[in-house]
Amino acid sequence: MFKNRKPWLIVTISFISLFVITALALRSDLIILDPKGPIGAIQKDLIMYSIYFMLAILIIVYILFAYIVSKYRDRNNFNAKDYQPDMHGSTKLEIVWTIIPLVIVIALSIPNAKALYALKEPPQSTMNKEPIIIHATAADWKWIFSYPEENIETVNYVNVPENHPILFKVTAADSMASFWVPQIGGQIYGMPGMVNDLYLQADEPGEYNGRNSNFTGAGMTHQQFRFVALEEVEYNNWVKETQDHAPKLDEGTYEKLMLPETVDEKTFSSTHLAFVDHGTDSAYAMKIREKYGVEIKGIKVRRGE
Amino acid sequence: MLHANNKSLNTPLEYRSENGRLNIFGFWIFLGAEVSLFATLFAAYFALKSGTVGGPLPNEVFDLTNTIIMTLLLLTSSFTSGLAINEMRRNSVKSMIFWLVITLLFGLAFLYMEISEFVLLVHEGASLGTNAHWSSFYLLTGTHGVHVSIGIGWIVLIIDQVRKRGLTPETAKKVFVSSLYWHFLDFVWIFVFTGVYLLGMVG
Amino acid sequence: MFDFIKENLILDEPLIVGANVSILLTLIGLIFALTYYKKWKWLWTEWITTVDHKKIGIMYIIAALLMLFRGGVDALLMRAQLTVPNNEFLSSQHYNEIFTTHGTIMILFMAMPFLLGLMNVVVPLQLGARDVAYPYLNNLSFWSFFFGAILFNISFVFGGSPDAGWTNYAPLAIEGSPGPGINYYLLGLQISGIGTLLTGINFIVTIIKMRAPGMTLLRMPMFSWTTLITSFIIVFAFPILTVSLALMTFDRLFGTHFFTLTGGGNVMLWSNFFWLWGHPEVYIVILPAFGIFSEVIATFARKTLFGFKSMILSLVVISFLSFLVWVHHFFTMGGSAAVNNVFSITTMAIAIPTGIKIFNWLGTLYKGRIQFTTAMMWALAFIPTFIIGGVTGVMLGMAAADFQYHNNYFLVAHFHYTLIAGVVFACFAGFIYWYPKMFGHKMNERLGKLALWFFTIGFNVCFLPQFLLGFAGMPRRVYTYVPEDGWTALNVVSTIGAIGMGIGFLILVYNVNYSWRHAKRETTGDAWNGRTLEWATTTAVPPHYNFAVIPEVSEIDAFWHIKQQKKEMKEESISYEPIHMPSNASTPFLMSVLFFVAGFGLVFALWWMAVLGGIGILACMVVRSTSSYRDKGYYVSVDEIRELEQSNQGEA
Numbered sequence A: 001m002f003k004n005r006k007p008w009l010i011v012t013i014s015f016i017s018l019f020v021i022t023a024l025a026l027r028s029d030l031i032i033l034d035p036k037g038p039i040g041a042i043q044k045d046l047i048m049y050s051i052y053f054m055l056a057i058l059i060i061v062y063i064l065f066a067y068i069v070s071k072y073r074d075r076n077n078f079n080a081k082d083y084q085p086d087m088h089g090s091t092k093l094e095i096v097w098t099i100i101p102l103v104i105v106i107a108l109s110i111p112n113a114k115a116l117y118a119l120k121e122p123p124q125s126t127m128n129k130e131p132i133i134i135h136a137t138a139a140d141w142k143w144i145f146s147y148p149e150e151n152i153e154t155v156n157y158v159n160v161p162e163n164h165p166i167l168f169k170v171t172a173a174d175s176m177a178s179f180w181v182p183q184i185g186g187q188i189y190g191m192p193g194m195v196n197d198l199y200l201q202a203d204e205p206g207e208y209n210g211r212n213s214n215f216t217g218a219g220m221t222h223q224q225f226r227f228v229a230l231e232e233v234e235y236n237n238w239v240k241e242t243q244d245h246a247p248k249l250d251e252g253t254y255e256k257l258m259l260p261e262t263v264d265e266k267t268f269s270s271t272h273l274a275f276v277d278h279g280t281d282s283a284y285a286m287k288i289r290e291k292y293g294v295e296i297k298g299i300k301v302r303r304g305e
Numbered sequence B: 001m002l003h004a005n006n007k008s009l010n011t012p013l014e015y016r017s018e019n020g021r022l023n024i025f026g027f028w029i030f031l032g033a034e035v036s037l038f039a040t041l042f043a044a045y046f047a048l049k050s051g052t053v054g055g056p057l058p059n060e061v062f063d064l065t066n067t068i069i070m071t072l073l074l075l076t077s078s079f080t081s082g083l084a085i086n087e088m089r090r091n092s093v094k095s096m097i098f099w100l101v102i103t104l105l106f107g108l109a110f111l112y113m114e115i116s117e118f119v120l121l122v123h124e125g126a127s128l129g130t131n132a133h134w135s136s137f138y139l140l141t142g143t144h145g146v147h148v149s150i151g152i153g154w155i156v157l158i159i160d161q162v163r164k165r166g167l168t169p170e171t172a173k174k175v176f177v178s179s180l181y182w183h184f185l186d187f188v189w190i191f192v193f194t195g196v197y198l199l200g201m202v203g
Numbered sequence C: 001m002f003d004f005i006k007e008n009l010i011l012d013e014p015l016i017v018g019a020n021v022s023i024l025l026t027l028i029g030l031i032f033a034l035t036y037y038k039k040w041k042w043l044w045t046e047w048i049t050t051v052d053h054k055k056i057g058i059m060y061i062i063a064a065l066l067m068l069f070r071g072g073v074d075a076l077l078m079r080a081q082l083t084v085p086n087n088e089f090l091s092s093q094h095y096n097e098i099f100t101t102h103g104t105i106m107i108l109f110m111a112m113p114f115l116l117g118l119m120n121v122v123v124p125l126q127l128g129a130r131d132v133a134y135p136y137l138n139n140l141s142f143w144s145f146f147f148g149a150i151l152f153n154i155s156f157v158f159g160g161s162p163d164a165g166w167t168n169y170a171p172l173a174i175e176g177s178p179g180p181g182i183n184y185y186l187l188g189l190q191i192s193g194i195g196t197l198l199t200g201i202n203f204i205v206t207i208i209k210m211r212a213p214g215m216t217l218l219r220m221p222m223f224s225w226t227t228l229i230t231s232f233i234i235v236f237a238f239p240i241l242t243v244s245l246a247l248m249t250f251d252r253l254f255g256t257h258f259f260t261l262t263g264g265g266n267v268m269l270w271s272n273f274f275w276l277w278g279h280p281e282v283y284i285v286i287l288p289a290f291g292i293f294s295e296v297i298a299t300f301a302r303k304t305l306f307g308f309k310s311m312i313l314s315l316v317v318i319s320f321l322s323f324l325v326w327v328h329h330f331f332t333m334g335g336s337a338a339v340n341n342v343f344s345i346t347t348m349a350i351a352i353p354t355g356i357k358i359f360n361w362l363g364t365l366y367k368g369r370i371q372f373t374t375a376m377m378w379a380l381a382f383i384p385t386f387i388i389g390g391v392t393g394v395m396l397g398m399a400a401a402d403f404q405y406h407n408n409y410f411l412v413a414h415f416h417y418t419l420i421a422g423v424v425f426a427c428f429a430g431f432i433y434w435y436p437k438m439f440g441h442k443m444n445e446r447l448g449k450l451a452l453w454f455f456t457i458g459f460n461v462c463f464l465p466q467f468l469l470g471f472a473g474m475p476r477r478v479y480t481y482v483p484e485d486g487w488t489a490l491n492v493v494s495t496i497g498a499i500g501m502g503i504g505f506l507i508l509v510y511n512v513n514y515s516w517r518h519a520k521r522e523t524t525g526d527a528w529n530g531r532t533l534e535w536a537t538t539t540a541v542p543p544h545y546n547f548a549v550i551p552e553v554s555e556i557d558a559f560w561h562i563k564q565q566k567k568e569m570k571e572e573s574i575s576y577e578p579i580h581m582p583s584n585a586s587t588p589f590l591m592s593v594l595f596f597v598a599g600f601g602l603v604f605a606l607w608w609m610a611v612l613g614g615i616g617i618l619a620c621m622v623v624r625s626t627s628s629y630r631d632k633g634y635y636v637s638v639d640e641i642r643e644l645e646q647s648n649q650g651e652a
Helices: A005-027 A038-071 A091-119 A232-245 A251-257 A284-291 B018-048 B064-089 B093-123 B132-165 B169-202 C002-008 C014-036 C040-048 C053-082 C092-127 C135-154 C181-209 C222-254 C267-300 C308-321 C326-333 C337-349 C351-365 C374-397 C399-405 C409-433 C435-439 C445-471 C488-518 C558-568 C587-603 C607-627 C638-651
Strands: A132-139 A142-147 A152-155 A157-161 A166-172 A177-181 A185-190 A196-200 A206-212 A224-230 A266-268 C579-581 C634-636
Touching: A005 C445, A005 C488, A038 A091, A038 A185, A038 C351, A038 C374, A038 C399, A091 C337, A091 C351, A091 C399, A132 A157, A132 A177, A132 A185, A142 A157, A142 A224, A152 A157, A152 A232, A157 A232, A166 A177, A166 A185, A185 A196, A185 C326, A185 C399, A224 A232, B018 B132, B018 B169, B018 C181, B018 C222, B018 C267, B064 B093, B064 B169, B093 B132, B093 B169, B132 B169, B132 C222, B132 C607, C014 C040, C040 C053, C053 C092, C053 C135, C053 C435, C053 C488, C092 C135, C092 C181, C092 C222, C092 C267, C092 C409, C092 C435, C135 C181, C135 C587, C181 C222, C181 C587, C222 C267, C222 C308, C267 C308, C267 C326, C267 C351, C267 C374, C267 C409, C308 C351, C326 C337, C326 C399, C337 C351, C337 C374, C337 C399, C351 C374, C374 C399, C374 C409, C374 C445, C399 C409, C409 C435, C409 C445, C445 C488, C587 C607
Parallel strands: A132 A166, A157 A224
Antiparallel strands: A132 A142, A142 A152, A152 A266, A166 A196, A177 A185, A177 A206, A206 A224, C579 C634
8 A cells, every 4th residue: 555655755754854954954053164263264175175076976876876776676567678687897887987986086185185284384374473382281171271481371261362373282191182173173182292283273253162072081071161262452461461360370289180070260370381291291190190099090999970 | 524535645644634724724814813913012012112211221131142042942943843844744753743842842941031031121120010111022022922832732732642643634734733833933033033132232 | 709799780870770680580581481491402502502604693693683782772872861962861971881882882792793693694605615614613703702792791780881982092991991891891802802803714714715616716706705805804903903902901900001101101002003903893894794785786686796806806905905094093193294194095095996886786786677675675775875974984084174073973973874874784684685594584574674764764864963963063972062062953853863773673673573473484595586506505594514415606696597507407316425514512612601701800800710711711722622533523414415405395
């Protein structure tokens, strides 16, 4: 009884689902495709460029597939002339569909290579400005930002001037984390004992979500920070204010930051760079945890919560 | 397995049964996996070579003469193992067992020297948990050492089987396969010797 | 001892206690049923100690389906948690354990054994062989896989599950994860890995040495080809995993410094090693899946496979490239532009041989006479769905763009599109296709198609939104989010799709039961008008010796041609010869139990137990070496063969 209706039912359901998903997509903020800085823009352009190729491939394959499957489906009035059971290949065709993907891969590789090199440099648009250096250190489960020039340290938020290149020196005190502000630009790992460079720049003032995207355990979900782009003047005011009024960061306070927990935003008028360099000393956080009696290794104790 | 005896008498004994042919071929594949295993251990060693914090450097504690003797022992044992196979082909059980026993003695001597070397190293402050360098050193050489120990135990079992059953396609296959294994361990040791000890002395 | 159990038995999580109780009840029920029906001996002689590749294959598949259920429940729990923002259904820790076990189980204890099971059932038959090269080892392979899986699975009721992701990255898995969970991961994978490696060796030797007379490599069916290539990948990739797991086990148990933060360890080394194995592992599961699709598509398009040689060539190229792309799993680790560029190119290059395969399948369908059986529909669902996984893979392969995709839901959607649309669809297609070969009847087509539509539509509804969630910046492995993130609507849709997949799976399982009761029994060995030798057996379920007379092969699609010729020739009288078969083996089972004991000892640092287990394992090896002479096997007499062949036909 379903014989004729069923395929249509299925097609209809599929299309309705697809429609709903598309509608929802249009309502969601696809922030990666709406970048607010030159780094994100490079990546967005590359993504869109590849999407066009991929859509073309999908459409071609889908049309071929639909045509073949419907034409050669076994049915009552199947045209026996269409059936060639011994056709086993065609060198010409096989060469064609080797070369086409090869060409596509080349077409994708070239802009990808260009972008890779471009991302290692400060953004073109602000070549004349000297990048501000900020150290970003991940520690379970927080982000610590140090401004060596300004001698400021913040936790879980980072203030930057708009339209000014920032060079983030990303590292980690313990777990491997990934420093990511999706709307500003792609991510880089922060790893204990190593420093990775990442240029970012915000084109307009605003507050953007930043986070660790790499799994680091129980608090990973909350290992987020605010990436705040301020107007140049505002930024300078903030720097001055912080230098004058924020407390100094002493070693005891910093040691507490090494314990695996989430913390609120904090501001200091000195940096931890004075007493530890996580870029070379990967054991620091472990020593602190030992000192505070936090179990780091062991086999008998069950999850602590 | 129906075709168990379809090969002429010129075929070496170990290849005469279907079972023998399959097992020897399979063992070659297994050695392929072993190559991959040791390659990974070597990769770990070279990646962690510079992790020498808090421990002695290799060139401070290595005794190259010792290692050269070990290398010679193992190389010779590989040679005597080859002689044993040669005797097996000539179907002379007694001298085959003789050479196998010699091989084992060389293997045991190697093992003895390796263990005493480890003891010495631990005394000089280079133990398994000292640092990344020594961890990877012990895992690499230790894995090789464990392989040698297993090989010795295995060959002892095989000698016993040959004594009881004589040379049959089945026992011959076992002797042959174990000698392949033994040569392989020798081959790996050459890399350990050059990669770990010689380069360790230099760097 | 009592304290030890009390400390580790998890009684404070209602979900887990529920699982505890249901597992206990199922076990009691099983034991009761086996005793009541006096089936213990049957279980021992017919299954546990069997060396018959078909039975071992069936055991693999049953284990895989159980694991699919477990992994699927994990998946539904995760979807339930993520449906609405700020959900408190699961705690962070619990969620972390669930996604870890979901990933590990689905790849290592579901996809691999499912495919290994199908290989076991089918490959010797396709080759016209009586068994695999090493039947004894084959039994050991299965049981060490099984006990490895058991060891991994008991973690969630006893001691706590691993919680560092299936990638188990250091240093989180070493310094950041106290408790036995990670040890379970390390030992469970180690033990089942032994089985996998042995299977790899076994199939290489079987395929190279035991093909029927006349079956040159170029006349060998595609599924056997993919099995061969896969086995080579296994042999070279699995030792890398073995070593990596061993090194981390030493880090956790014996204070070494391989992947630690202290003592000069290198945390990146684990990532490199893991993916040096992990990427080939992806192809270990996808290549046999390609093989299954090739068989199914050729059979039901009623055509020989298009571009056979280019199919093989692309297999070889893919397997080679699979070892050269591991860095693309961490483009964001700070490699130089040049390094990332090289690995981008090798990654995208994999699309070329894969594209060739897709077009060859289309070529096979072209000018065919396509029959829409359930198995075929799974294969047809694969092409348009998998290709989405393929093209997004190319997008991910572009390193500069990957800085944005990395670790977010775009990636999650991508690999589910390849692993579910590729591997799971193939497992289902193969399961349904070879079902009559295993059980003597087909699965119900109507229910099968219902399951298919629920599963495939559910799948797309579940994972298509996740691409968009990726663009909306949702990272993977977060256990919750806030309404302001704007991810709610898409997550709701995704969960609805997951439920659809769950229903599809349940219908499939119900279909097993339904078909067992109602399906018409097959009367010949050729349920689908097949093309390859597994359909050439005289009976639906082949007897333990497979072929009374080994078939001669003169062309590709051997059985198809035998059938064509038979039409012309008269049936000749068959003369049987005694068949030599291997005897059952109980040592492998015992040895695997000992592996489990030793593994469990190491998980909890109960050294005496580990040492005893280790000694037991060595003892088993000694026993095998000294008693191998007794394992002469036995001969199936001509009378018995005649009787079996005729009785089965008579039954038909």
